[in-house]
Amino acid sequence: MKKKKVIILGTIIIIILFIIGILVFIDIEKEKKEDEVALTLKEDLTVQFGAKVKVSDFIENLQGTLIEDNIIDTGEIGYKKVEFKYKSIRNKNKTKSFEINIIDTTKPMIYMGESITVKLGYNENIIDLIFSGDNADSTPERKIIGDYDLNKVGKYNLTYSIKDSSGNEETKNFVLNVVNNSNSGNTNTPSVSNKVLFGSVVENYKKENTKIGIDVSQWQGDINWERVKQAGAEFVIIRLGYQKGYDKENALDPYFIKNIEGAKKVGLDVGIYFYSYAKTKKEAEEQANFVIENLKDYNIELPIAFDWESWTSFVKCNMSFYDINQIAKTFEKVLNDKGYKASLYGSKNYLQRIWYVDDFENIWLAHYTNTTDYDKNYYLWQMCNTGKIDGINGDVDIDILYMN
Numbered sequence: 001m002k003k004k005k006v007i008i009l010g011t012i013i014i015i016i017l018f019i020i021g022i023l024v025f026i027d028i029e030k031e032k033k034e035d036e037v038a039l040t041l042k043e044d045l046t047v048q049f050g051a052k053v054k055v056s057d058f059i060e061n062l063q064g065t066l067i068e069d070n071i072i073d074t075g076e077i078g079y080k081k082v083e084f085k086y087k088s089i090r091n092k093n094k095t096k097s098f099e100i101n102i103i104d105t106t107k108p109m110i111y112m113g114e115s116i117t118v119k120l121g122y123n124e125n126i127i128d129l130i131f132s133g134d135n136a137d138s139t140p141e142r143k144i145i146g147d148y149d150l151n152k153v154g155k156y157n158l159t160y161s162i163k164d165s166s167g168n169e170e171t172k173n174f175v176l177n178v179v180n181n182s183n184s185g186n187t188n189t190p191s192v193s194n195k196v197l198f199g200s201v202v203e204n205y206k207k208e209n210t211k212i213g214i215d216v217s218q219w220q221g222d223i224n225w226e227r228v229k230q231a232g233a234e235f236v237i238i239r240l241g242y243q244k245g246y247d248k249e250n251a252l253d254p255y256f257i258k259n260i261e262g263a264k265k266v267g268l269d270v271g272i273y274f275y276s277y278a279k280t281k282k283e284a285e286e287q288a289n290f291v292i293e294n295l296k297d298y299n300i301e302l303p304i305a306f307d308w309e310s311w312t313s314f315v316k317c318n319m320s321f322y323d324i325n326q327i328a329k330t331f332e333k334v335l336n337d338k339g340y341k342a343s344l345y346g347s348k349n350y351l352q353r354i355w356y357v358d359d360f361e362n363i364w365l366a367h368y369t370n371t372t373d374y375d376k377n378y379y380l381w382q383m384c385n386t387g388k389i390d391g392i393n394g395d396v397d398i399d400i401l402y403m404n
Contacts, residue, residue: 038062038063038064038086038088038094039061040059040061042058045098046100046102046103047100047102047103048074048103048104048105048106049075049077049102049104049106049135049322050074050075050135050322050356051074052071052074053071053074054070054071054072055070055082055084056069058082058098058100062086063089064086064087064088064094065086065087066085067085067086067087068084068085070084074102075326076102077103077104077136077165077166078101079099079100080099080100080101080102081098082099083095083096083097084096104136104137104164104166105166106134107168107170108132108135108140108162108163108164109170109321109353110131110132110170111132111349111353112130112160112172112174113174114174114175115174115175115177116174116175116177117176117177117179118150118176118178118179119178119179119181120151120152120153120178120179120180121150121151122178123150126144127142127143127144127160128313128315128316130160130315131311131312131314131315132160132170132315133162133314133315133319133354134164134168134320135320135321135322136164136320136322137165137166137320138319138320140162140165141161141162141163141164142161142315143160143161144158144159144160145158145160145171146158148176152178153178153179154178155176155177155178156175156176156177157175158174158175159171159172159173159174195386195387195388195395196384196386196388196398197387198212198214198233198387198398199231199232201383201384205400209402209403209404210400210402210403211235211269211403212232212234212401213233213236213237213268213269213399213401214233214236214237214389214392214397214399215237215238215271215273215382215396215397215399216237216238216239216392216396216397217238217239217253217255218254219394220392220393220394220396221255221393221394222258223255223262224390224392225262225263225265225266225268225391226266226391227391228266228268228389228391229266229268230390230391233389234401235268235270235271235301235302235399235401236263236271237271237272237273237302237364237380238259238270238272238273239256239273239275240252240253240272240273240274240291240295240304241253241256241287241291241294242274242276243275243276243278243283243287244277245277246277246279246313246317247277247279248277250286250287252294269302270298270301271300271302271303271304271305271343271380272295272300272303272304272305273304273306273307273345273364274287274304274305274331275307275308276306276308276331277308277310278308278327278331279317279318281326283327284328284330284331285331288335289334291304292335292340295340300340302341302380302401303340303341303342303343303364303379304341304342304343305342305343305345305364306328306332306342306343306344306345308324308327309346309347309350311354321354324354325354325355325359328355328360329359341361341362342360342361342362343361344360344362344363344364345366345382346364346366347367348365348366348367348374351363351365351374351376352374352376357376357377358376362379362380363377363379364379364381364382365380365381367381367382367383368382368383368384370383379401379402380399380400380401380402381399381400381402382397382398382399383398383399384397
């Protein structure tokens with residue numbers, strides 16, 4: 001009798017296990033089918049190079065909830081696998097992936113006038129004299145179409161061409177003037193500079209939401225900060241340092257310590273800028289850390305600006321516009337991660353054409369005019385470089401700070 005009970009119990013256990021197995025199998029098959037239909041993608045999986053897109057931008061329907069709607073890096077042309085995690089309708093963490101195609105249909109840019117002039121016997125590459133570049137390609141094909149002789153005086157009608165690796169091309173017709181040294185212009189003509197009095201800027205631009213100040217470097221020499229303060233200056237942007245040239249070391253501005261201590265002593269708000277020739281993100285990171293190290297003994301009230309403006313040599317740098325923006329963003333990120341506010345310095349033309357201004361929290365605009373028509377956001381406006389203020393011998397940049 002006992003043996004019969006054991007057999008019955010064993011049979012029941014086997015049946016239960018069999019039923020459980022069937023239920024597990026059914027559940028697994030059901031989950032497989034749900035996984036097969038969990039994701040429906042949009043028809044168009046192409047995206048422009050450098051575009052700001054997220055995972056959800058490509059999903060038509062998802063049977064579940066995204067755990068993180070991550071931004072997709074679109075900084076490289078070609079097919080890219082995008083992997084993401086989501087929580088299924090069964091409340092399970094799942095992983096799926098899809099492939100997008102990153103393309104570039106943007107033409108390169110040529111930034112030049114109608115003509116360029118060189119002296120007879122000019123022995124450099126005239127391509128390097130013309131500022132051009134591409135959003136994605138760091139080494140686009142640049143060439144001059146037409147015949148010319150740098151050893152013969154004359155006017156040559158030529159075409160400049162730049163073509164990127166995606167086949168996008170831009171051209172511009174221009175005149176190359178090859179002139180004798182004696183005909184290259186009257187070098188005895190005096191330069192004329194309109195001086196801007198600091199007091200007149202205060203009178204015309206000082207409002208409840210503005211402060212008026214200056215930016216300085218070693219070129220202003222010794223500064224009498226008491227007199228600068230008495231003249232009405234409310235802040236100063238000081239050059240902390242600079243890179244000595246492409247691929248060269250960083251250096252402290254020889255007047256930095258004297259300037260920051262003098263400005264702080266009289267109660268001016270202080271911001272900082274660093275003049276860069278960085279061609280890589282690694283250099284930008286090193287420069288940001290250089291700034292941080294040399295600021296450790298000082299408190300500042302205003303952002304730290306990344307100042308890159310060597311556009312006449314850009315052609316030789318083998319960088320795309322995307323590259324230079326990523327370099328600036330690296331500088332900004334290192335500073336932000338250490339608790340500093342960072343900013344980007346740029347003239348109106350380059351802020352409009354080159355810099356991805358929407359990617360930067362603070363913009364320092366350089367536009368030498370009485371009324372700027374720059375239509376993007378900026379917190380600081382460098383409105384002239386021929387300012388005159390008591391306490392400084394020579395010219396100084398005058399800036400307007402917007403507090404709201």
